[in-house]
Amino acid sequence: MGTKGKTIICLFRNDLRIHDNEVLQWANRNADFVLPMYIFDPRHFGGTYHFGFPKTGPHRTKFLLESIQDLRKNLKIRGSGLAVRKGKPHEELKKMIDMLGQSSVHSVVFHEEVTQEELDVEKSIKKHCGVNIKTFWGHTLYHSEDLPFSPSQTPDVYTQFRKRVESQAPVRKCLDMPKSFRPLPEGVEEGEIPTNKDLGVEDPVTDPRSVVDFLGGESVAIDRLHHYLWETDAIATYKETRNGLLGADYSTKFSVWLALGSLSPRHIFWEVKRYENERTSNNSTYWVLFELIWRDYFRYVAMKYGNQIFYEGGIQNKNIRWKQDKQFFRAWKEGKTGVPFVDANMRELAATGFMSNRGRQNVASFLAKDLHLDWRLGAEWFESMLLDHDVCSNYGNWLYSAGIGNDPREDRKFNVVKQGFDYDSEGDYVRTWVPELKNVHGGSVHIVWTLSRGILEKAGVTLGETYPNPVHVAPEWSRHYSKASGSGGARGGSSHRPQKGIDFYFKGGNQRR
Template sequence: MTGKIIICMLRNDLRLHDNEALLWAFKNGSRVLPIYCFDPRHYKGTYHFGFPKTGPHRLKFLLESIQDLRQILKSRGSGLIVRTGKPEEVITDLIQKIGKESIDSLVYSEEVTEEELDVESFLKSSCGVKVKTFWENTLYHRDDLPFHYKQLPDIYTQFRKVVESNVPVRSVLATPRELKPLPSGIEEGNIPTSEDLGVSGVHADSRSAFPYKGGESTGLERIDYYLWQTDKVAHYKETRNCMIGSDYSTKFSPWLAHGCLSPRFIYSEIKRYEKERTANQSTYWVLFELLWRDYFRYVALKYGNMIFYPGGIQGKHIPWKKDKNAFNAWKEGRTGVPYVDANMRELAATGFMSNRGRQNVASFLTKDLKLDWRLGAEWFESMLIDHDVCSNYGNWLYSAGIGNDPREDRKFNMVKQGLDYDPNGDFIRLWIPELNKVKGADIHTVWALSSAVLLRAEVSLAETYPKPLLIAPEWSRHMGKIGSGGGRGRGGGGGSKLKQQKGMDFYFKNSQPR
């Protein structure tokens, strides 16, 4: 292999630490050419409804992650080639320009869904050099599972019990201090701006629960902060369903989704924390949700494009609605249901939403409005900083009742959920300032307030704030418990919660530990 170049295509693995494909290239090549391509297909419309496929918040995080990775590689003697174009075309052209005789191989991490697999298929058949691939981005390696992925259990608990008790997590790979240099004569290329890619720039919102930049560096800093500097991980299970602030949950999911953090590295740090400080339900719960993230990736591997079908992996025939006005009200935070609207406004302003919020707005879209779940999935794809195709679509299928949920007709009670997780309405007031003068828990059912109370709060329904699109029957059992101007603690009967919170704190988490 002396004198040979290894090309490493990077996609959702934007890190140096524990990046098997990239580290293998540096170990085995005389020259290594890491390359990232801004694929123009990622900046067009989503498949069914044409929303911007990569919205401004996620693109901002991606651009920061690319810049950070370039700096990390340069600091160790290498660099990062950046191009705009379809990766299968860019890399094939690059191989021809360099000369096949000078290249040993092309390496990359495997993906599991169709668009990414099409790129891999083209490269394998047309690039003209050896191709070597690696399975990454999961905590538990595909080859270590005690069953073939086609025999994956359709219930998470069954998967978890088998994997936790029988499968070891592979060790984190050592990161070299010095790296092989880039091949000579190849321009590194400029990192494009949002505007270059046809996406409007976005400004930071001071209310955001995710005020962080993209990149491996900030991701590693977040792990250090959340575990070692503050010990907040030791209280994660108690705080993860909160709504306001950056520290109620791990916030690891955006870095996981872009591959800036390795799930195995998070696992190794949690295990070290448990050994050196404390092991409790909270530390376990972070690993529990990392395993949910794995599970949705293996579900996508097992079912392929069925995860995108209207009937999901269960093949149900549900007459989903496509009411444009109702959907627009949902995505813009104008449903007239304050708990839903506050979460949707947070998403639009920041690209982030809590685990609790994601579960509720998804239930409202699919179970109350009865809208096509793919409207919600594609809107999340566009807006979320931490969008991961497997986690996103897996969670939406779960919420819509056509995925891996063993319980049928699961539905969230929006009023009860709001009272449980935002008892005094502080989160709602943060994102719906026109309701700021509504006191206490009354804010959750503003439509039920008397004219006198609304007048004092300077709220005019259908003028300053919308009337609700609907009032679900189950909401009424909680409305009588809210006194005018009164507050309310957590609790109350009725409504359904996800058993074990479904591990969605990583993405819906989908995402991954959020």
């Protein structure tokens, strides 16, 4: 127990949960009053660093607000609450400390972040608040103190990282949380949770084609985990289904809740281990953990390289002449490139805030390797749009896709036509999201620009009018033209290696340059 009458302020950021939360656990052990706070920083709702896209777009904002509402509800159930404010965190914290009386505030406590904007916030809090600041590590599967190397010595190849942590680092048990929490200090008004409009963000339109009705918050996150493991056993076939494009359960979708910390990676790990003990243990159950390790890896890479992950030349410091063609970029982001597999994925992102990992790899490769556009255009657009945007995973994977990151293989490029045939062989996914092609049958929808005038007329398609001509045609695509039968898909070309981060690939968090 701390001194009688002492208050500890818990600042929530990307850790919007009660389970496995060391900040909350420590505060409730060491204070008479605990004040959980969430501060909406206006800088998170401004523009991205280079290109001025809305940093937190409509889907992300709605999901964040739902997550805050759920956190407040769950805190109240345990006898606590959540104070909500809007402003720069250090300023709002200082106002709260002054209101409570500086002598009565024992500490401000929060989970550490690793990238510059978040670190700047932490620095300002330490400089201006005038009270003890305590921090904890709480975003990864493997604790930073348990790594068999310092974060600055993180291997530059994922496989090396994975093998070392799997063999030499423990996964800590989830923390036991108290069933009831210390009360709020007297006189604190919790404040209203804002709306999208209050934050200057449009309301998103719900699209019935969304693979999941994504709702924010720890409660939904826990339900999703239970559903994927215990209700459906979908985890037992994850490795076979994870490259899917349609449906709720082809992949875990955990990344959406991991992004805001509504789901603890350790909780996922130990639930998977329990599932393996009680039901089945196979390549699929392991592969979910494999993906969680990818998520850790990019956080430690971000710690190692700092702001280099945001540089044009990436962590390899390559000098590549990227283009910033506005017309090409607009076609990409609006799903109007004339390449149906790319367009379908980009339209799904715009409509729902989500896209499969298979889609993300393809659209990223198309932007960087086919159109040769500045990869940061793609990274900032994903930052704005993705429900599961996480700065470390997003930028780490864009560097990977652009060939300036942690990929040990030189010149990796996705053949988006072959990928369309391989993963959407009948074209159902494309027709779902590109309805102007709904009458083009079978896999031939992936190469609509090669079809005869008669077939196009029968399907009601006029290239350049009802659907665009392709902005780019890569020479390697032609190897697959003859294999597009009316109902089948092409095969052949390079064999598929397991791609990294299939489910936790690009994911959610705070804003970036």
